[in-house]
């Protein structure tokens with residue numbers, strides 16, 4: 471593939487008179503991690519949800535691998551997104567089936583993608599548990615019995631098992647203890663590098679952005695106010711709003 475894997479153009483989402491996303495354009499290239507940062511209410515989650523087809527944009531286009539997702543029939547868009555685009559929720563409970571075993575959570579994604587052989591499914595599920603550092607002895611346990619960090623790692627295994635080329639992440643380490651966050655970030659960074667994933671990660675945590683993202687978009691009131699390489703944006707912010715975001719972190 472020679473161009474961006476994801477192209478978003480003039481994306482807008484209105485709720486009544488409010489423009490939650492007010493005309494955003496972005497590109498993501500294969501193997502690239504794009505971070506979207508901004509304070510609460512700046513439109514990050516709405517932007518990610520619109521890219522993922524979870525909310526219908528009011529205007530604009532979302533082109534994945536040459537196809538405009540906003541023009542596909544619902545069923546075709548769902549299939550494409552299910553197969554090729556992964557979504558990691560902040561709350562792992564939104565991305566897991568809690569009454570299905572850990573192995574089953576991974577295996578059912580593989581089955582939806584066409585895998586059938588029980589032995590191979592179980593072995594692949596176990597290998598994914600290995601990769602996200604969940605013991606194989608937990609393969610038959612329900613994730614409702616797991617800690618928050620383990621649930622998040624299982625959600626990541628479930629999302630990555632079908633080898634998506636693009637993964638959208640909404641505050642993937644939010645709601646976890648700091649030490650658990652650090653471990654999860656390490657794991658995510660390793661998997662993203664190893665699998666060469668293209669990622670869009672939404673976070674209000676500039677530390678997470680610094681560790682994961684190659685490039686950053688800074689959002690305010692539904693608009694992108696600054697974008698650039700992560701170190702450049704965080705170390706030498708050009709926009710007053712980004713300066714405030716960065717300095718408010720430094721003061722903590």
Ligand SMILES: Nc1ncnc2c1ncn2[C@@H]1O[C@H](COP(=O)(O)OP(=O)(O)OP(=O)(O)O)[C@@H](O)[C@H]1O
Nearest residue numbers: 485489490508509510511512513514515516517674
């Ligand atoms: N379903 C909805 N109906 C009406 N307004 C909404 C809806 N979802 C979001 N909004 C509004 O759109 C704006 C952007 O919200 P959004 O959740 O995208 O921001 P955010 O940057 O992700 O914030 P947070 O970090 O708190 O999740 C806010 O003003 C919010 O109130």
